[in-house]
Amino acid sequence: MKRHSLVGPLLMIGIGALFLLRNFVPDFRVFEAVAKYWPWLLIGWGFLRVIEVLNWHRQGLLTANGRPGGSGMTGGEWTLVVMVCVFGSIIHMSRSADFFPNDRIRIAGWDLVGESFDFGLTAKKTGAGKTPRVVIENSYGDVRISGVDTEDVSATGTKTIRAVGRSDAERDDKSTPFEIVQTGDQVIVRTNLDRISSSRRVRANLELTVPKGATIETRGKTGDFDIENVNGAVEVNSDNAGVRLNNIGGPIRVDLRRSDIVRVMNAKAEVEIKGRGQDVELENIAGAAAVNGQYSGDIKFRNLAKPLRFESNITNLRVERVDGEMEMVLGKLMARRISGPVQLTAKSKDVEFSDFTGTIEIELEKGDIDLRPGRLPLSKIQARTKAGRAELVLPAGAKLDLRGQTKRGNIENDFGSPFRVNEDGRASAVTGVIPGGPEVQLDVDRGEIRIRKAGADAPPAPPAPPVVPKTPLEITKQ
Amino acid sequence: MNDNRLLIRALRGPLTLIVVGGLFAIDHAGIYRFGQTWPVLVILIGCLTLLERSGNQTAGGAQ
Amino acid sequence: MEPTGNLQVAYCRICGKSLAPEEQHPALGTIYCAEHVPAPAPPPPADSPWITPATAPPPNPNTSGVSPGLAFILGLIPGVGAIYNAQYAKGLIHVLVFGLLLSMANSDSVGDLQFLFGMLAPAWVFYMAFEAYHTARRRELGQPVEEFSSILSQQSAGGVPVGPILLIGMGVVFLLNNLGVLRLSVIFKFWPLALIGLGVHMLYQRTQERSQSSNENVSGGIHHER
Numbered sequence: 001m002k003r004h005s006l007v008g009p010l011l012m013i014g015i016g017a018l019f020l021l022r023n024f025v026p027d028f029r030v031f032e033a034v035a036k037y038w039p040w041l042l043i044g045w046g047f048l049r050v051i052e053v054l055n056w057h058r059q060g061l062l063t064a065n066g067r068p069g070g071s072g073m074t075g076g077e078w079t080l081v082v083m084v085c086v087f088g089s090i091i092h093m094s095r096s097a098d099f100f101p102n103d104r105i106r107i108a109g110w111d112l113v114g115e116s117f118d119f120g121l122t123a124k125k126t127g128a129g130k131t132p133r134v135v136i137e138n139s140y141g142d143v144r145i146s147g148v149d150t151e152d153v154s155a156t157g158t159k160t161i162r163a164v165g166r167s168d169a170e171r172d173d174k175s176t177p178f179e180i181v182q183t184g185d186q187v188i189v190r191t192n193l194d195r196i197s198s199s200r201r202v203r204a205n206l207e208l209t210v211p212k213g214a215t216i217e218t219r220g221k222t223g224d225f226d227i228e229n230v231n232g233a234v235e236v237n238s239d240n241a242g243v244r245l246n247n248i249g250g251p252i253r254v255d256l257r258r259s260d261i262v263r264v265m266n267a268k269a270e271v272e273i274k275g276r277g278q279d280v281e282l283e284n285i286a287g288a289a290a291v292n293g294q295y296s297g298d299i300k301f302r303n304l305a306k307p308l309r310f311e312s313n314i315t316n317l318r319v320e321r322v323d324g325e326m327e328m329v330l331g332k333l334m335a336r337r338i339s340g341p342v343q344l345t346a347k348s349k350d351v352e353f354s355d356f357t358g359t360i361e362i363e364l365e366k367g368d369i370d371l372r373p374g375r376l377p378l379s380k381i382q383a384r385t386k387a388g389r390a391e392l393v394l395p396a397g398a399k400l401d402l403r404g405q406t407k408r409g410n411i412e413n414d415f416g417s418p419f420r421v422n423e424d425g426r427a428s429a430v431t432g433v434i435p436g437g438p439e440v441q442l443d444v445d446r447g448e449i450r451i452r453k454a455g456a457d458a459p460p461a462p463p464a465p466p467v468v469p470k471t472p473l474e475i476t477k478q
Numbered sequence: 479m480n481d482n483r484l485l486i487r488a489l490r491g492p493l494t495l496i497v498v499g500g501l502f503a504i505d506h507a508g509i510y511r512f513g514q515t516w517p518v519l520v521i522l523i524g525c526l527t528l529l530e531r532s533g534n535q536t537a538g539g540a541q
Numbered sequence: 542m543e544p545t546g547n548l549q550v551a552y553c554r555i556c557g558k559s560l561a562p563e564e565q566h567p568a569l570g571t572i573y574c575a576e577h578v579p580a581p582a583p584p585p586p587a588d589s590p591w592i593t594p595a596t597a598p599p600p601n602p603n604t605s606g607v608s609p610g611l612a613f614i615l616g617l618i619p620g621v622g623a624i625y626n627a628q629y630a631k632g633l634i635h636v637l638v639f640g641l642l643l644s645m646a647n648s649d650s651v652g653d654l655q656f657l658f659g660m661l662a663p664a665w666v667f668y669m670a671f672e673a674y675h676t677a678r679r680r681e682l683g684q685p686v687e688e689f690s691s692i693l694s695q696q697s698a699g700g701v702p703v704g705p706i707l708l709i710g711m712g713v714v715f716l717l718n719n720l721g722v723l724r725l726s727v728i729f730k731f732w733p734l735a736l737i738g739l740g741v742h743m744l745y746q747r748t749q750e751r752s753q754s755s756n757e758n759v760s761g762g763i764h765h766e767r
Contacts, residue, residue: 039505
């Protein structure tokens, strides 16, 4: 005796009602809701089925049906589920990811029907002054801003509207007027795209020229921002944007929910990046830099004149100055030519610092630490890893008070005297003093320690022949 | 067939549905991408099979 | 409310007569009246070596349209082979494994083992094809087919359900990797454990066999020449 589920028909009715609503209430923002909440449909569906199955079980009606799967989900139901997943994901992706401006790619989705119509945009506000505050509100679309020698704010661009027919497109165009208004010293550039009910249908790409001294503030949902040659402050706030800033005079603040790249070059003041994204690149920053959030791609810093602070949920880093470069790629933090004080706390990261000065404090739960000071004199170093290797490459002539110890592992001392290795069961320690230097402490819970002499790797300075010790290396072990 | 086993079998589908929906919801809310959370599905399949087998054994079924 | 509750009237498959619950005779997956219920198949002679005793549900006579050759070809496409055999969940698993192998072949997190996964992928494709072929053959012969045939094959080796535990373990491993808690590259260092585990498992099984066969010998079982 086969019982058929009631949930299928219920769902059909629900979806039908949704579409009906959309057809008769034009402003009903169905697709925004659908794109965002469709997974809940699956959850609700599953939930209802669970209740149904439990109910049937109580009534003793579950049968094997001769087919594996019993009275669970039928093949037809699964097909429907797969379709919902595929369409739901596509709609969600096309809503929140980048719109494809050339319309070459047709995404199968309920509301990508019709053609796209382009409308040119142009507006200008003269006499904005030398240092206006320019606010750009463009929900969907890329914005490109350049600062030039002018006192006007002018904009050109293209608005692309997808509609069934030209008259519909024109109606949408009229309901989203493009305007630049000035109130006091604030100039607002508005595309009003939110006035169209279905957000997927419209996108405005803008190019603005603003006075060099302007301050820029942007708000958007989806769309890249490219800003250059502006002396004022810049603030970018978006749900999903690639951000490229170049030659900015004032403080920079970037706050994104999602991004593929944030690149800031040639900034004369502070830079603050927060939120979530993938790649981050900061280069030639004259002010303090702070990066706070979760970034899953490559993070690169180059030539930061002031302290850098990087905070994520697994890493906490502070560097006084990055003269060379520093990058975090795939769980490895590499830095070359940086100045301390450097403080690093991380859960799991391999660390390699070359050619650094200033004090170093590293604390890792897990990871290898490779320190190659390269330059003298040394400053205080305190490196600690619970699981991993600690390696210290000392240039000849280094002066330090070395205390290295590992609770479980070997120690290799290729540097020689005056350092001595003591082994005590599983633990080992290496100590020694070349007077006139700071304390260098290497603490490892599980892993080995290696002390090496620089010269095995060619120093970055002009190639010099490797320094050969006058006396043969002495390795003392007990 | 043992009632318990039938129950678990019948629940497989809807439970999977709920978990899949949940993973997508988490992805859309931006907490964790689906590309990161999919192993949950593998775990789910394992658990369900485990439950099924244990249901089978308590019925004194196959050796 | 009737104590027999919700069973409704059914109709005989052959003559269409309406049957009250006590008149219904289920057979072959549907309902018959007393007159038309098909006679149960005669018990096969127990000593014939060609007839396997039926321990599973009676063979489904509805096997027309199952082509093992087609199953093989379709099986080359991830998941489709299983779908052809109406094993939807298995099809999904096939697809997932295929995708997994490919992404691992392309991922940095496995480091030196990328080539290994690159080789496993075509091997898996052929496994899917052959698996679909064999399953289709069994269906053609009217034998019943489990949903997850030949993936989670071992029922319970010595009381430990290997299959699901393996699945759960793998799922946890990948999840931890994806969430950044514990990277795969670290876990891969432990692969020899799998070898050791297999060895231990086999040892265990064989000592079990030994103790069983020694029990038989004690109770006067068949003596074998060794």
